[in-house]
Amino acid sequence: MKKNPAGEVPLLEWIDRDSKETRLIPESLVVSDYLDNLYPENRLQPADPYLKAKQQVLVGRFGNVNKSLVFYIDECFFHFIRYNRHFIK
Numbered sequence: 001m002k003k004n005p006a007g008e009v010p011l012l013e014w015i016d017r018d019s020k021e022t023r024l025i026p027e028s029l030v031v032s033d034y035l036d037n038l039y040p041e042n043r044l045q046p047a048d049p050y051l052k053a054k055q056q057v058l059v060g061r062f063g064n065v066n067k068s069l070v071f072y073i074d075e076c077f078f079h080f081i082r083y084n085r086h087f088i089k
């Protein structure tokens with residue numbers, strides 16, 4: 001939370017060689033874009049703009065599914081405990 005107020009991973013953290021500053025970049029797509037700019041010979045995302053756009057849509061959708069799923073599982077657990085509290089010792 002201190003490093004990423006969103007409380008999520010991934011989070012890229014490194015110390016800048018020149019300034020010695022600690023730098024942080026959250027968000028998987030932003031991190032992969034940043035790394036692709038630094039190391040274009042070892043790309044994480046496709047160089048083809050259409051394929052890159054499709055991959056970004058997919059990653060964005062996965063992020064939403066992930067959050068909905070966590071929320072759904074939390075809700076199920078809450079109801080399970082609520083309706084079975086008399087049987088749980």
Ligand SMILES: N[C@@H](CCC(=O)N[C@@H](CS)C(=O)NCC(=O)O)C(=O)O
Pocket residue numbers: 007008009010026027028029063066067
């Ligand atoms: N939009 C963010 C989503 C990242 C995300 O959902 N990360 C999950 C793990 S896959 C997370 O850290 N959730 C918080 C938790 O598990 O407490 C990204 O693409 O980086």
